[in-house]
Amino acid sequence: MIVDIRKWKHVFKLDPDRDLTDETLDRLCQSGTDAIMVGGSTGVTFENTVDLLSRIRQYEVPCVLEISNQEAVVPGFDLFLIPVVLNADDPLYIVGHHHEALKEYGSMLNWDEVVAEGYIILNKEATAAKLTSARTDLDAKDVAAYARMADKLFRMPIVYMEYSGTFGDMELVRRTRQVVDHARLFYGGGIDSLDKAREAAEVADTIVVGNIIYSDLEKALQTVNLDRTGR
Template sequence: MISLFEEGAMQIDWDEVTHVTKVDPAKPLPTDLEVLSGTDLVLVGGSDDVTEANTLETINLLQAAHPDKLVFQEPYSAAHVSSATVERADAVAVPAVYNGDRDHFVGKHVDLFTEIGEQPAELLGATLPLVGRFVESKGRDVVAELAANLVGEGYVVQHLESAAADRAGVDTTYTPEQVAGAALATETFYGFPIFYVEYSGTYGGPEDVDAAARYLEETKLFYGGGIDSAEKATEILEAGADAIVVGDCFHDDPETFQATIPN
């Protein structure tokens, strides 16, 4: 997985990203997608009832409504990724859940690259010139092409009763000290561009954000969970988060969602 700090990687001005919307392909979208005009980045992904088909449909709808908006796919399974989603999304964000089980830290990444190596045509599209070079390159070119669009996310899930925790095999939360350690590892060891503290529908407050922020310089700190007001958004950003991630109220209450977008 490539770091977006490296020369030649996809370039994103992360300093311009302060509000992120997480869109669940298995949930209905608001009738008026103009509500997204103030967000900086959209992550498409979810835990339950998500498929490659509804992921692709959602990406297409979002890009049709906002062609200049960054739209990333954030898959919870390699089965959600296809040649079509890779082609349509601006990037594929791949979580590495530090406090999850092995399958959701190392295992899922090995599975993803195993599929690339064994079935490049199925993943990237048999008509692509890239696939024609697969025999000679033994998959290196295919991996390089996909890796250029992969964004690694160091991830800590802090709500044990959430679907995200269940899917990732999370059975314990981290202390603020452990969150700080995970943040430090994300930047100095893994080189991921994003460190994500996820409270999955509950509001965790600024403590974890404050603990992590002091150790991050290049890696961007995302916080998600329970942000349903301007006051909570401000509290998290002032604690040191580079961006807040808002999901539930986007689907459930677009008016409240708009209040979370910083002025």
């Protein structure tokens, strides 16, 4: 399947380490979302990732793997997203794990299926922030600098503003989008209603909806109902 991330407005993110019934998965995959992203900060294994992929593959929706653990890399996804946490104080999450993975798998990769994400983690309470020792006390200039670094210096296709667990500062997201010329600006965090989905979609190119899936499926499904015009 040919996948064009530049057309995505809405993505559901599923965690292989969390339970999901077949009925729930069916409704998510046939909701009209642009893609299903598979990934999580902890508890992701080869086994639970293979299991989730095999279930999603019954549907035609694009399915991508966000790699947080090289032991859980599973072939068969349409794309492989590689997070580079730009504001991590632990260099393992900037180049360290990536270096180790490429030593092992670099010669085998199909680079047309690999997409780098310039992550900016902004919620200090998020598991990902604690895991990566992310420096989250950033002002607008700090965030803009990281976004320019990903977009213009490193030419990453995705700049990802991550507020996992809370709804972020939409004015900051809007200002950040203004300095991004080439990359797609993804936003994730705290989208638990259609109103928040629309608010985030007004300032970001692509919104990622995750946690609400596991607590209120109906509200999660409502977030797909976006105005599909724009960048």
